[in-house]
Amino acid sequence: MSATFRKTEIILLGILAFIALVLLPALNAWTPPESFFHISNFTINLYGKYLSYAVLAISVDLLWGFTGLLSLGQCLFFSLGGYAFGMYLALKVGKLGQYKQDLPDFMVFLGYKELPAHWEPFRHFWFAASASALVPALVALAFGYLAFRAKIRGVYFSILTQALTYAGCLMFFQNSFMFGGNNGLTDFKFVLGHDIRNAATQRGLYIATGALLFLTYIFCRWLTQSKFGKIQRAVRDSENRVLFSGYAAPNYKLFVFVIAAAIAGLAGALYVPQVGIINPSEMATDKSLEAIVWVAVGGRGTLVGPVVGAFAVNALKSWATRAFPDLWLIILGGMFTLVVLFMPKGLVGLPGQLYSLWQKISRRRTNAPPDGDTSFPEAPSDHQNPNPES
């Protein structure tokens, strides 16, 4: 462990963890509302949402930035985790629902008399919590096994994951699939016996999400720095060379795919109690692409980038949807296109990019002989390149 983390990094991480996990909740809980330092319940809730987005973004980056797998299905896994935990929450509503019955409201509405068998175990918190990681992981395992075995790579993988998400979305939209159909699961009341609308509960959920983010960060940091991480990046840069060196690249990809799905599922599980609803629209391909925007804007191939991106884009979204409701999508789309075109390393890589640009300009000004632009950010490698082996 000590080799993978530098001292300054540990200190920085500690400070950030302190601010996010201790200071902000403390300011929310113990300062009077009129105080300058007070953090409102709304802000805590909003940040809690951003934190779960950040976890999702890390999972996307683990696939895309580190392994070169652009999955458009991360939101499916996020929502599956959300649904697994949402089922637990829906069952804990008890007789407080609209129909005053033990069954969740939508089942009463559809005329069900008793709980379907596959809902039964979700009464237990730990089952639901572990299912929120395991169900996405299993789906990812099944799909990934088929996809990687058939050597589906690059854009084909993206298109296929898109189709998977689309299929999932259609499936959950159906009433007969027994997950609430169009409306999804909502009107939650309790989590672990606490009132879900209570400020203290929301604070607890915020801290839990923050903790998940830090654990995810540390885990991914360790994973990507290990020998496994090296192979992961090698797969990204040139899968064939990895194959010829005797590594079973598909297995590595499958492993990362499953891990990323589990992480996304956990993020979804913590997201649902904070926003109070989970419905199939969360599975739309657009949501996956939005998560990819966060990573691209933040800077892929780094672990800080996705977190920065998730916060930056969502903060911008919160502001812009209020200030220019008509133009928000134009801003998002335009920003994304520009980032892809001109900022391949995202916000995190921007200083380096600007620095090398400045160097280039100053070199031109001093009229020094060009020495093969080593400092210019190299175009991101891409295994779709027609002939990398030749």
Place this chain on the structure above:
Amino acid sequence: MTVIVLRKHTHWVVFYFCLLAGVLIFEHPLYAQAPTLREALAEVLPSDTTAHDRFFNQLAAAEKFDDTTRNLLILWRNEELMLYTDAAGKAIPVSIDTPDANGKSHLFSVATGQALNDAAGAPVLAEASALTPIDSDATLRKKIQRAMDLADISSANPDTRKLAARKLGTSQRKENLSLLEARLLKESDKSVRKSLAEACALIRLTDFSSPKTQIAAANELAELDCLGATEALRALAANDQMDISVRKAAAKAQKSIRDYKDLVNFFGTIFRGTSLGSILLVAALGLAVTFGLMGIINMAHGEMITVGAYAAYVVENIFRNGLALSPLGIPISIPGMHAGEGLFQWYFAVAIPVSFCAAALAGLIIERLVICHLYQRALESLLATWGISLVLQQLFRVVFGANNVQVNSPSWLMGNFTVSDVTLGYNRLFVIAFAVLIVVGTWLLLSKTRLGLLIRSVTQDRDMAACMGVPTRRVNMLTFAFGSGLAGLAGAFLSQIGNVGPGLGQNFIVDNFMTVVVGGVGSIVGTVISALSIGISDQVLQQILESPVLGKIMVLIAIILFLQWKPSGLFPTRSRSLDS
């Protein structure tokens, strides 16, 4: 020789022709029949029930039943016929038109259909309240309806006759049998004859006194493949008070008709599947060009479809009354041509090239601004074009509004015709023909023209083509514009099938990519086959699973499994390169 002779005697030919036409016109029911029925109606209207019944009998026996009389009967039923007492104190049955600004209406005589004039020759105007309404009670209304149903089998319109025969058949009332049989002897139209025969057999089926007649009727129904008889046959087969031989015959006939129905449904499904596949095909062909040939993942391809659809919408509105838009509060008004019905029919012929050009232009701009930086970076092209797709969708919303807009089809695309009970819609037939045309056109362009040659060379090896002096930049630009234009064509057609909205293209993007991947990237033949098979299997699965969504999910799963077997599609591009 004949031609010369004909030319010499042109005036005689014209004369005879006119004579013939004149005779035909006077034979026409409107001239020959309508006055008598109308006059009879006018006569009995103020009268009592016996007179009414006499009229109804006359109606049922009438040779021809025209629409004018029918409309008058409907007015009578709805209590919209009035009695007008003229200066001489005579009560004249009249119908009235919509009141003018003073609340007064023109009066039209039931007997002649002419507007009533007073002694001076000026049209009579009256308020509806000043006239005596002709009341009808429930019994009379029922009688009128029945008389109309009976008379409809003598209608001048074969479709009305057919419907009337079906209606009388399903009601299975024995007293109508003689009427239907009499009509069957006179009927000349083949399809109406079939309906009449079916109706007769259906009524004979209820002849409980004679099992023999019933069995014969059941057999006849089976022979006629009468789809409307299944319910009656089922009831008869389940009726345990019936003779066992009758029940057996009914069950047999029912089974035979059910088999026929399955066959009809099957062909209907295949037809719908082919037309759905054709829509997919037109849309996917554009993608096959941009994705298959150029390796660019254009997530904005769906928006190119939408551009085409909105272009058709704009053209339609230019042909009508123009269009007023106000994106972000800036008013833009496009003047209209106020074209008449005849000219309006042609708007779609204009809309097709306009849609192509609009989408091609949009594609050209996107290629120049964004995609030209992204060749060799396929994954990034996916992301950048998704950004563009978001921008475009929002632009549509800003310009055309968030709600769907409706595009009216020209009348030659509406309607349908039936071949052995399989309904074929004109718009669906048109899309199939259209798809064939586009596929052939694309194939010709790619394989027979110089541009096609250049496109193929750039596809195979961009760098080598550039070394050989191929202007790769311009070829890329044109290829991308062409692919986008094809999407625009798909949009133009989609506008004729459903409503147009900002998210129209989004519904197709997943299907389109699937089509191209399954077909084999870069293969036109593969795209054709996969589009048709996806379209047809989608429809067939929908039919079997009885749920459109489940059908779609099954298709997606089937595609994922199919790619296990053939990872690079039906017709993979062969190459020695390791990573292709």
